[in-house]
Amino acid sequence: MKEKPATVFVVDDDEAVRTSxxxxxxxxxxxxxxxxxxxxxxxxxxxGRAGCLVLDIRMPGMSGLELQQHLNDRHSxxxxxxxxxxxxxxxxxxxxxxxxxxFIQKPFRDQDLIDRINRAxxxxxxxxxxxxxxxxxxxxxxxxxxxxREVLELVTQGKANKVIAGDLNVSQRTVExxxxxxxxxxxANSLAHLVRMVIEAHRED
Amino acid sequence: MTDPIETSARATAHxxxxxLRAVLxxxxxxxxxxxxxxxxxxxxxxxxxxxxxxxxxxIGQNVTVLMPEPFRSQHDGYLxxxxxxxxxxxxxxxxxxxxxxxxxxxxxxxxxxxxxxSVDPPRFVGLISDITxxxxxxxxxxxxxxxxQAYLDLAxxxxxxxxxxxxxxxxxxxxxxxLGWPEDELVGRNWFTTxxxxxxxxxxxxxxxxxxxxxxxxxxxxxxxxxxxxxxxxLIAWRNVVLRDERGLVIGTLSSGEDVTDQRRRMEAxxxxxxxxxxxxxxxxxxxxxxxxPDGPSYxxxxxxxxxxTEPEAGPLSWADYAARCVHPGDRDRVVAxxxxxxxxxxxxxxxxxxxxxxxxxxxxxxxxxxxxDAESRVQAAGTLHDITERKNAQEEIRQTQERITQFxxxxxxxxxxxxxxxxxxxxxxxIATFAQALRRLLATPGAADPEDVELALSQIxxxxxxxxxxxxxxxxxxxxxxxxxxxxxxxxxxxxxxxxAEPDARLNDIQVRVEAAEDLPLVACDPVQIQQVLLNLIRxxxxxxxxxxxxxxxxxxxxxxxxxxxxxxxxxxxxxxxSDEVAQHLGNPFYTTKPTGTGLxxxxxxxxxxxxxxxxxxxxxxxxxxxxxxxxxxxxGSDK
Numbered sequence: 048m049k050e051k052p053a054t055v056f057v058v059d060d061d062e063a064v065r066t067s068x069x070x071x072x073x074x075x076x077x078x079x080x081x082x083x084x085x086x087x088x089x090x091x092x093x094x095g096r097a098g099c100l101v102l103d104i105r106m107p108g109m110s111g112l113e114l115q116q117h118l119n120d121r122h123s124x125x126x127x128x129x130x131x132x133x134x135x136x137x138x139x140x141x142x143x144x145x146x147x148x149x150f151i152q153k154p155f156r157d158q159d160l161i162d163r164i165n166r167a168x169x170x171x172x173x174x175x176x177x178x179x180x181x182x183x184x185x186x187x188x189x190x191x192x193x194x195x196r197e198v199l200e201l202v203t204q205g206k207a208n209k210v211i212a213g214d215l216n217v218s219q220r221t222v223e224x225x226x227x228x229x230x231x232x233x234x235a236n237s238l239a240h241l242v243r244m245v246i247e248a249h250r251e252d
Numbered sequence: 253m254t255d256p257i258e259t260s261a262r263a264t265a266h267x268x269x270x271x272l273r274a275v276l277x278x279x280x281x282x283x284x285x286x287x288x289x290x291x292x293x294x295x296x297x298x299x300x301x302x303x304x305x306x307x308x309x310x311i312g313q314n315v316t317v318l319m320p321e322p323f324r325s326q327h328d329g330y331l332x333x334x335x336x337x338x339x340x341x342x343x344x345x346x347x348x349x350x351x352x353x354x355x356x357x358x359x360x361x362x363x364x365x366x367x368x369x370s371v372d373p374p375r376f377v378g379l380i381s382d383i384t385x386x387x388x389x390x391x392x393x394x395x396x397x398x399x400x401q402a403y404l405d406l407a408x409x410x411x412x413x414x415x416x417x418x419x420x421x422x423x424x425x426x427x428x429x430x431l432g433w434p435e436d437e438l439v440g441r442n443w444f445t446t447x448x449x450x451x452x453x454x455x456x457x458x459x460x461x462x463x464x465x466x467x468x469x470x471x472x473x474x475x476x477x478x479x480x481x482x483x484x485x486x487l488i489a490w491r492n493v494v495l496r497d498e499r500g501l502v503i504g505t506l507s508s509g510e511d512v513t514d515q516r517r518r519m520e521a522x523x524x525x526x527x528x529x530x531x532x533x534x535x536x537x538x539x540x541x542x543x544x545x546p547d548g549p550s551y552x553x554x555x556x557x558x559x560x561x562t563e564p565e566a567g568p569l570s571w572a573d574y575a576a577r578c579v580h581p582g583d584r585d586r587v588v589a590x591x592x593x594x595x596x597x598x599x600x601x602x603x604x605x606x607x608x609x610x611x612x613x614x615x616x617x618x619x620x621x622x623x624x625x626d627a628e629s630r631v632q633a634a635g636t637l638h639d640i641t642e643r644k645n646a647q648e649e650i651r652q653t654q655e656r657i658t659q660f661x662x663x664x665x666x667x668x669x670x671x672x673x674x675x676x677x678x679x680x681x682x683x684i685a686t687f688a689q690a691l692r693r694l695l696a697t698p699g700a701a702d703p704e705d706v707e708l709a710l711s712q713i714x715x716x717x718x719x720x721x722x723x724x725x726x727x728x729x730x731x732x733x734x735x736x737x738x739x740x741x742x743x744x745x746x747x748x749x750x751x752x753x754a755e756p757d758a759r760l761n762d763i764q765v766r767v768e769a770a771e772d773l774p775l776v777a778c779d780p781v782q783i784q785q786v787l788l789n790l791i792r793x794x795x796x797x798x799x800x801x802x803x804x805x806x807x808x809x810x811x812x813x814x815x816x817x818x819x820x821x822x823x824x825x826x827x828x829x830x831x832s833d834e835v836a837q838h839l840g841n842p843f844y845t846t847k848p849t850g851t852g853l854x855x856x857x858x859x860x861x862x863x864x865x866x867x868x869x870x871x872x873x874x875x876x877x878x879x880x881x882x883x884x885x886x887x888x889x890g891s892d893k
Binding site (some may be wrong): 061063064066067068070071073075105106107110132152153154155156157 | 679680681684685688690709719760
């Protein structure tokens with residue numbers, strides 16, 4: 048299936064600001080979708096779509112911070128660039144702690160905003176790449192036998208073959224055979240590579 | 253035949269008789285000799301002249317012919333009684349009796365009777381002198397004396413004569429009345445010890461003494477107190493003269509004394525009340541005046557001159573001169589008009605205006621006047637002039653201070669709302685900047701720009717610039733220092749303008765402000781900025797209250813409606829924690845605040861603003877929790893729609 052192009056989603060209650068952002072992003076050739084409220088955005092949110100979110104931190108009804116919280120709850124990976132006013136630094140800090148990629152104070156230079164949006168889109172791309180890689184690792188892991196999974200767990204815990212043999216009450220030779228099969232099935236070229244893949248697989252989405 | 257001795261004796265006797273006759277006839281007094289039976293034997297020439305009888309007519313007749321009744325009937329009895337008893341009732345003494353002439357007229361006589369010794373039966377000689385003139389003189393004297401006494405007694409002054417010892421030799425009835433003594437009891441008493449107060453006694457007596465030394469003559473006029481018999485003191489005004497004997501030596505004093513106690517008391521009371529009035533006018537800085545209409549003679553109290561800086565000696569000014577010289581030119585037309593309404597239409601004058609003193613300084617006065625009639629019932633204007641400069645200045649100072657405090661509070665409220673306002677200006681600025689930058693990029697590649705986008709950007713840039721400008725304009729008009737003034741305004745418009753400031757602040761706090769206005773609101777007369785200040789303050793408080801409590805009801809309602817009395821009620825409802833009794837008690841006390849950074853002036857100033865508008869500020873719980881603070885503004889009569 049064909050993915051939609053990465054889109055800049057703008058959420059701002061001020062129509063003039065919203066319109067001006069749409070025009071600016073259009074001028075640099077970025078696909079834009081605008082929303083007048085956080086709820087409006089949330090209602091049509093599709094976690095599968097690539098892009099980033101440009102979000103006014105203060106809005107009547109659901110605020111920008113609340114929207115961020117909702118998206119986190121839904122395991123969204125969409126990077127957020129917050130737009131803040133003067134004196135919103137404490138809120139901006141809160142937003143960053145909750146995973147926002149960046150914030151920018153109104154009014155702003157167009158290039159500063161575009162740079163931040165581009166960074167966010169890059170991050171989105173990276174994240175989506177990682178996500179795809181993780182899916183592949185998990186697919187490979189799913190092809191392991193139960194015994195091979197046990198060996199993988201113990202190997203990545205850093206245990207020696209001899210210790211693993213003791214734990215599983217099998218011969219050291221048997222452990223070596225399982226281990227070689229795990230490395231092969233997982234496509235790992237070193238123990239370190241294998242460990243990274245296991246950590247990646249266990250990462251929270 | 254004739255005995256020579258006898259003849260000689262007879263001759264001698266004859267000579268004696270002739271001599272006697274000559275004596276009798278020469279005597280001024282009438283001489284009448286009667287025998288024991290009362291028959292007249294001798295009747296002298298003087299007797300003839302006195303009684304109008306000739307001797308021959310009366311000799312041999314009873315002497316009673318010379319008397320009127322009742323003496324006539326009684327005389328025989330007296331005579332017989334004397335002869336029988338020898339008792340001497342009249343003999344040797346004289347007495348006044350009434351006699352009767354031949355023509356019947358009566359006249360007073362002094363009668364002395366002698367008995368001729370050693371003849372038997374006895375004979376009597378009577379010497380009679382006419383005392384008509386003397387009687388008349390004595391009578392005249394007596395009448396004169398009585399009249400003098402009557403005059404003395406009639407006199408409404410005390411008359412007092414003292415001898416050289418200070419003993420009272422004469423005092424009239426008025427004197428007795430004044431001193432509380434019967435006059436006759438006073439005569440003979442010492443004046444100084446009887447009638448002078450002890451503390452004066454020495455001094456007055458010393459002065460009295462010096463009259464007699466010739467060292468001093470009494471003052472024409474003197475005043476001092478006397479003590480009455482009952483101990484009361486009276487002030488007497490004296491006029492004194494000294495009495496001298498024929499050699500010119502002072503033998504006493506004569507004084508007239510007038511009791512001036514009451515008169516002095518009245519004068520003192522009058523003087524005191526005049527002084528009080530003058531003091532009161534001076535303290536109050538209030539003068540009074542009377543002017544006989546149309547512009548007749550005037551009376552001005554002293555304070556009028558003090559207030560106006562005019563010379564009291566020059567007397568009051570006429571109304572025309574007053575208007576021309578004292579009334580400030582800027583107020584003159586108004587004052588003249590008020591005066592003419594008073595004098596022509598009898599409308600009481602009640603005006604505040606400025607006066608200019610001769611030295612050029614300006615004072616504020618308040619004058620009240622009305623028409624009335626003077627003692628001779630001529631129409632006059634009477635009134636007061638009150639110098640209220642100090643009060644005016646104090647009022648002005650208070651007004652300015654209040655204005656500064658109000659201004660300060662407004663700025664302070666505005667400061668609290670600054671974040672919201674900054675946001676409100678920042679929004680259009682952000683849009684403008686972004687549109688401009690987008691436009692620059694769109695136009696960078698020739699022919700690439702969509703003309704619709706260019707048009708959109710340009711129109712939005714100008715619209716947003718105006719939007720920012722409007723916020724700044726309202727902000728300026730709200731915070732700039734200004735004089736209070738009143739406008740007729742629709743309550744809705746009041747609120748609409750206010751929302752420029754209130755809404756961003758509320759939005760910033762994630763609070764929605766809902767406005768509900770009734771349809772039938774009349775116009776209100778108010779100072780819009782001051783009322784907006786009150787409302788902003790209430791909204792600010794409502795926002796703080798909302799932040800303090802429930803995240804559920806993040807809504808503030810502003811309602812406008814007509815209350816039962818027809819006034820416009822504007823309320824601000826929040827769903828915060830409400831106002832506790834403890835807080836309610838102090839609400840509106842200056843500098844009382846529950847907020848960490850509050851000035852404690854908001855509600856106090858709101859109250860005073862509303863008081864000045866004839867409204868009031870109050871609060872009640874919001875049904876379901878929270879506080880509703882509301883105030884009323886009187887509706888403009890006749891502005892109902």
